[in-house]
Amino acid sequence: MLKPAYPAxxxxxxxxxxxxxxxxxxxRLLDQHIRFDFIREATQHLYCENxxxxxxxxxxxxxxxxxxxxFGIRSERRLxxxxxxxxxxxxxxxxxxxxxxxxxxxxxxxSTHLKANANKRHFEAHxxxxxxxxxxxxxxxxxxxxxxxxxxxPLKRDDDDSTPPMKEVKVSTVDPxxxxxxxxxxxxxxFYLDHRxxxxxxxxxxxxxxxxxxxxxxxxxxxRLDRVMERFDLAVGAVGLDAGYFTPxxxxxxxxxxxxxxxxxxxxxxxxxxxxxxxxxxxxxxDCYRCPAGEVLPYRTxxxxxxxxxxxxxxxxxxxxxxxxxxQSRNHQKLVTRHLWEGFKEAINANRLxxxxxxxxARRKETVERSFADxxxxxxxxxxxxxxxxxVQAQCLLSAACQNMKKMALLxxxxxxxxxxxxxxxxxxxxxxxxxxxxMALHHENSRIRLVSA
Ligand code: SF4
Numbered sequence: 001m002l003k004p005a006y007p008a009x010x011x012x013x014x015x016x017x018x019x020x021x022x023x024x025x026x027x028r029l030l031d032q033h034i035r036f037d038f039i040r041e042a043t044q045h046l047y048c049e050n051x052x053x054x055x056x057x058x059x060x061x062x063x064x065x066x067x068x069x070x071f072g073i074r075s076e077r078r079l080x081x082x083x084x085x086x087x088x089x090x091x092x093x094x095x096x097x098x099x100x101x102x103x104x105x106x107x108x109x110x111s112t113h114l115k116a117n118a119n120k121r122h123f124e125a126h127x128x129x130x131x132x133x134x135x136x137x138x139x140x141x142x143x144x145x146x147x148x149x150x151x152x153x154p155l156k157r158d159d160d161d162s163t164p165p166m167k168e169v170k171v172s173t174v175d176p177x178x179x180x181x182x183x184x185x186x187x188x189x190x191f192y193l194d195h196r197x198x199x200x201x202x203x204x205x206x207x208x209x210x211x212x213x214x215x216x217x218x219x220x221x222x223x224r225l226d227r228v229m230e231r232f233d234l235a236v237g238a239v240g241l242d243a244g245y246f247t248p249x250x251x252x253x254x255x256x257x258x259x260x261x262x263x264x265x266x267x268x269x270x271x272x273x274x275x276x277x278x279x280x281x282x283x284x285x286x287d288c289y290r291c292p293a294g295e296v297l298p299y300r301t302x303x304x305x306x307x308x309x310x311x312x313x314x315x316x317x318x319x320x321x322x323x324x325x326x327x328q329s330r331n332h333q334k335l336v337t338r339h340l341w342e343g344f345k346e347a348i349n350a351n352r353l354x355x356x357x358x359x360x361x362a363r364r365k366e367t368v369e370r371s372f373a374d375x376x377x378x379x380x381x382x383x384x385x386x387x388x389x390x391x392v393q394a395q396c397l398l399s400a401a402c403q404n405m406k407k408m409a410l411l412x413x414x415x416x417x418x419x420x421x422x423x424x425x426x427x428x429x430x431x432x433x434x435x436x437x438x439x440m441a442l443h444h445e446n447s448r449i450r451l452v453s454a
Contacts, residue, residue: 017091026070027092036063063093065412076204076408104234106200106360107225108368109207109241111217112376113191114384114392116178120189123170123180130165135222135249139306142340146302155304169214177389179212192384194375194396195220196368197228200240200360202411203367205400206232210393217244222253238262238356240364248306248341251348261348262357264364275325280336289336293320297336307337375399 021028036059043058067089068079083089090097144154170180178190191213198205207228209220221241229236239259241250243266254261270276280289280297289297289310295317297310312334317323327334339345351357375381379399384392 017087020087021091025088027088060093104199105237107197107236107239108364109197110368111193111195112372113193113213116175116190116384117387118172118174118178118190122173125168126171127166128169130167143302143306175387179214181213192392198368198371203371204404208396208400210396218247218250221250238360240360248339248345251344252341255344262351262361306340310336
């Protein structure tokens with residue numbers, strides 16, 4: 001008689017890992033005969049006693065590596081996936097069925113350019129529609145709220161018109177997907193950008209995303225960060241970025257996600273002989289700026305770019321002795337602007353100066369910058385080998401996969417060699433003990449027995 005299959009997947013069963021692992025499983029034998037506790041003692045000096053985040057037990061880390069070697073799992077990511085579903089591995093590591101495995105506490109992101117296979121003189125000028133940035137709707141709402149609070153009328157928006165905003169761009173006739181890059185201290189021409197995110201521990205690459213060379217680093221950042229966190233289910237606590245990402249929307253996005261962000265500092269552009277912006281002090285209580293001559297610059301309006309404008313009184317400025325260092329405006333009025341999300345930038349900037357911020361930022365050059373340096377030196381990452389965005393994306397993914405595999409193999413080999421040396425050291429001690437001390441001890445014991453019998 002045939003019975004319909006009973007769906008057992010969602011049934012609750014009361015079992016322990018101990019019951020699920022076969023009695024003769026290799027990992028049971030290893031656990032029974034080898035004590036791994038010495039790893040904890042041997043690595044104790046590498047951990048701070050009273051500071052920092054709680055670390056993963058080094059015994060567990062080593063055991064994970066042994067599982068990889070014992071069962072021929074060559075990829076660390078694959079290893080983690082296997083541990084997620086294998087009850088024997090979980091039993092060996094001391095994990096519960098529902099424990100998560102990866103930390104991924106600190107992520108570093110940066111971009112590098114790959115020269116497109118396209119001559120920079122072969123292009124056509126095209127009018128293209130400007131794609132609104134993802135954060136613009138949020139910023140527009142914030143602008144309208146701010147203007148309404150200040151009693152200002154709503155702004156007339158471009159999208160009220162039927163024609164979308166356009167801009168002129170250079171499009172390569174050879175590789176139209178590449179973007180014309182014109183950045184400070186960078187080569188000019190058609191390029192692609194590889195936006196890469198690496199983990200803070202071993203600089204394993206967790207994301208690589210290619211855009212045309214004329215896309216600003218900050219544009220894809222938050223979406224890629226969300227993707228990495230969701231895809232690998234990482235409990236990210238901090239991110240490290242260079243100064244190119246120091247924009248109001250990225251700072252706000254990081255703080256909205258409750259992350260500790262640390263970014264590089266870029267000196268603001270400044271005209272010689274003029275005051276710096278920092279010479280104008282913001283008074284958050286009065287919501288005004290105070291100029292170097294002590295005059296108050298009250299709030300005037302909030303513009304459509306999201307900047308609040310603070311303007312001086314021209315009558316006061318006309319007689320000011322330091323006006324030559326302050327403004328060149330014909331009506332003698334000084335204007336200072338402050339972005340609606342400036343507070344987020346200030347909070348992120350304060351992180352940079354903290355002890356933790358300094359430590360995290362210093363690690364950036366050892367992780368993501370090193371990752372790009374290796375890619376360029378060893379994996380042909382200076383040039384796009386193909387034409388077209390999809391093919392260059394494939395090139396960057398392959399390069400990242402090779403770098404990760406190499407790093408995993410080296411790490412695992414180094415750690416396994418260190419452990420093997422330790423085990424061999426113990427084995428040699430055991431051999432010495434068996435060869436020299438055991439006969440002596442037995443001889444001594446036999447003599448004692450003979451004396452007692454006599
Ligand atoms: S010109 Fe006006 S705003 Fe500038 S320092 Fe003098 S008083 Fe202040």
